[in-house]
Amino acid sequence: MSVCNNTCPYLFFPLRKISVTRLLQMISSNRAELCCHKLIDCLLETYKLYETNDDDNSSDNSSFEIYRALTKHMSPPDPCEPTNKNKILNFDNGSNNETFLSIEELIAYEEKNVLDLLDTILKVAPAMLGCDGVKKSKSTGATKISTKARQKVLDYYEQILWGEVGNFLEHIILWWASSPLSARSPHSSQHLREWITQFIPTAEIPSVVLSALTSLADALGVHVTLTSWDQHFRLALVSSKSMYNPETGKLFCNVLQDLVMLCNQCEITPDWIIGAPLEELPLVEQIPVLHRLDHSIHTTRLWAVSETKKIANNWNVDAFFTVTHTDIVSCLAQLNSLRFTDHSADIEKGGLGVHVQVCTLMRAKLASEVQENITKLKGTPNECVKGLASICRTISLANLQMIFPENSYWRRVSTQLPEKPSSYVDKFLDRILTPILVATDDHVISNMILQIMCESWLDHIYMNKIKFSQYGACQLLCDFGYVETWLMNSSVATQAMRKKMIKNEVLRRCEGVGRLLLRCPGEQIKMIDKNKKIEPNSPNGEKTELMPAEMYVPNQEQWLELRAIKKRNLFKSSLCCGKF
Template sequence: MSSNIQTLTKWMPAKIVDYSGAYDSCRELHSKGLRLIEKISYVLSNEDDKFDPKIKDIAETLLKVEEKFADCFRALQIEREHVSITKKFKSLRHLAWKTKQKLCYVLRALINELATQFVFSEGGVTVVMLRLATSYNNLLAMDAKFNVPRNGNSVCKNTCPYLLFPLKKFSVTRFLHALARKRAELCSHKLIDCLLDTYKTYDGSDDDSGSDNSSLEIYLALTKHMSPPANAEPPGEKTMKDDAVSAAAESRASFANIDEIIMHEDSNVTDLLNATLGVCPAMLGPDGIKKSKSTGESKVSKTAARKVADYYQRILWSEVGSHLEHVILWWAPSPLAARPPRSSQHLREWINQFIPTADMPQSVISALTCLADALGVHVTSTLWDHSFRRALVASKKDYDGVTGQLFTNVMEELVCLSNLCEVTPDWIVGAPLDELPLVEQIPVLHRLDHSVHTARLWALRECRKRANGWDVRAFFSITHRDVANCLTQLGGLRTNDHALEVEKGQLGVHVEVCTLMRAKLVSEVKENAAKLKDTPNQCVECLASICKTINLAHLKMIFPGKRFWKGGGAVVPEAPCGYVRSYLEKMLIPVLRTTADHQICNMVLTLVCESWLDHIYANKIKFSSCGAWQLLCDFASVSAWIEECPVIDQATRRTLLKNEVLKRCEGVGKLLLRNPGERIRMIDKQLRRKSVSDHSSEEESKEHMPAEMYVPNQEQWLELRAARNKFTFNPLCC
């Protein structure tokens, strides 16, 4: 044994025996700290909301542990000693620091838990909370006071990511934030009660409240936050408003107006300041404490108390503004979000009308503004989701005339929401950029741009589909009615140009970015609106290309064969063939019945006749003299059919009869009757004798032109004359 002591004395300094008490006290502190951590963890795991009496014992034990930590760090501050002693000191100091850090983390959780309960519990909770906060702050201050070295990231255990969070001292403002978060929901309900009282007066003085159901929607929105009886049945439409009023009257507390709510919250702040003055006055700072001239007692400065109360009101109503949305929209038994989006829009419009005339503090008005903005965002997303989804689903089905109206409704709602963002409660026109709800308008314009683009693609796709089936009624219903209705709604979009204000500068970064993004979306909306305006022309071009194909297909089925046109006869035909009426009724009548557009009617008539001529020429049909007379009679019957058609108005009839394609068809028929080498007279002899006056119009001169001159490729048509006998009867020679 003596040899071991001699060996130990040989390698270790004899002075190490003088620090054995410090070593033992550090180890004892470590064990006490772990036991205290276990007690705090047990209290935190207790789910009972009542105040645990063990917390008072924890506060008393913590004071003793705090003193021992200070003694331990003070005893381990010696640096100029043997290397082995210094190394031992560093190891024990790091162990003590780790224990202190763990204790601070669980202590912070306990203080945060008490900070949410001290308003609703007895006064002793506030005192215990402040005592724990004082000890917590003193423990944190030891690192700087005793120059305790720490690891770079303050990690005590790698298995606990929560320890990575930095520790901060508790202050009065930190307690105020905790109090505001706890009181925000209750104040939200009380504020809604005040709004309901205000709206009852507002609605009673409104003579036009019965014009629509917006009044009922607002009553429902303001009363749904109250929990109805469990066995209550849904009220009928007639008694719904009365039930909402009675429920509001029964559930309202003693707070008749907003001033009483503010006074009650100020009293909570006063209680907290008085408790802080008695337990830990250092938290109030030198400017927050003032000594009484008469008694010499310390008291909270009135200026500091007023500043703290104002600060608390700001953060409280800021929290209320974020809670109001959830209370009204989501947290009620029958939330407003479950009702149609128009209900939220009614409430939002009423709040925007109420704010300019409200006699409330600015912090409360800011909370109502946040609620109005949140309702606007909710309305924008849900209203567009609801209406656009209906339009999109309907666009995948067969056209029934409803899809276009659904797209029109989408644009009407979005245009209305966008126009509301162009004004403020104080400005009708010319509102400053920093007062406009640009953040709210940006998603509205984005959705409007997407809706216009989708409506345009639907119109093009559906028109092509209807044109392929020659369903011109649905085709013109889309181009003439649906697209026109959408353009009418887009015409009401108000988008003021703020480029000059952006060029001047002096705008915040956020406002400038939002303004530029809004300008970009406005340009995209206008570009898509211009494309939508040109969509009917594109659809008509598509109709023209399809019309010619359908004409040729129909003629292939009904046009007489080649032998019919080569046949001969001694009698000149006077009646048209039956295929002419069938052809015109199939291709022309549906168009004339559904549209009065002269250009489209003329276009279809031109395509009908040109397809007729193309079918003849493409199949190289040869015509005898009798066949040529029959074809000329068929062509002439088109003009007669137009004059007798009952579905054509007089203006359209006059326009169709002036179509040059009728002259071209007549000219083809006369060319087929000409003999080889026969010259065409440019004007009749009787017309040649008449002098042409100076004021004669170009149309009158064209009427004097022979029909053959309207045919551009006369030589090709002359090749379709069948071989004839030398003495064939030709009435043109008589």
């Protein structure tokens, strides 16, 4: 009753048949962890030789961490084995080939365990080997295991044993023991992965161990993909949520650089640098990389648009152009090194396994989305500049509201022409245009800002319905004309920039407004302005006279409404027209 009760249900089950296959599975399950530790011992010794023979004879922090990670898992001597690990890892001051002889000794030792098991089975239960597995000697009559059966058993054992070792390697290296590799920076795992990837094709590794090392490299790659992105992206995202930090753009650039490197590594194999067959590519590993890359590019673009709006509202244009002309350019430079092999022909050809085909189609879809987001990121600087233009108009109008003289200033009457521009002009140009000229040498953007400023200047005048006396109109014309003088005297603008900006048509439009305010009712505008200089026009050397400035002004009748009622003319309007 103490044995055969409900607490021991296995007694009620039918007996399971013990077979050689079942025994091999049990042995491989029990031996896998120990073989894993011994393989790590071999990797450790090889890594020591690798570091010693390094040309620069130096070891960075990552190398030291890998060394520590491997030493943490060196297996202790096994008292149950006839030979200790010192015999298995009998290294001399030799080359890599001697290292692989030790790995082969490890394989040979496991084969000996299986051969001893077969000898025991032959003596105790030869029927387990089957009729074809046992042969009887014609001369002596003794039984022995057939060569074919022996090799079949060895191949089966090695396949399941080293497959288990490949699974154990990931857990032991990354997660087990007191100081696992997963507790360190993802760069350490990446360093070990790159070393294994470079190590595999340069040495004659037995095929049974090769699969385990390849499995470890793949597992490390997945771990690096998950953890490195988490680390870099978290830093960038936290930085982007605070006030403007010049390091945020660099952090996003680091995110993309890391993902591009991981993605490019998935485009090659130990045997193929380019054009690797789809069946050999780590597609399962590349898919999460592409997911993260797609999301990261999208987030970088959203950050750039949002950040430039915030800093533009404070008219911190130096930071604005750092984002648009430095950070985004750096991110695009990293993405330019992204490599995608087109496998469309292989997909159309067919013949792929279901798993490979599904992964390939998913990879192609993600690659398309990544390219689309890269295209959007390339257009982000222009999008940000459009936002800057909108904010420039608001800031210009706000400044003019504070510094523009009152209406009475423009209704003054005097017998003398104004000799200098109003004081607000310098303030207006210094507050808005000077930071732009300091921050960028892009004449297109600088001309755009100048145009917006002048248009806002005109809009402020018209929206407030400011009335101008003849003297006030001359003063306004003098203020408009001072912009060209200010540009020529600016110490922050280059000579090339000055030449581009003084040709801006908005300056002619401002001049035209000033001249319209000096016109008498019903006075016709001459189509040729004889007071203006003539410029060369065509390659034939012909010269054309400039069109009057008034012709650059749309809705001329609306501006004529802003003339104050004239009591008397104190001086000829032609005198102040030549002031511009």
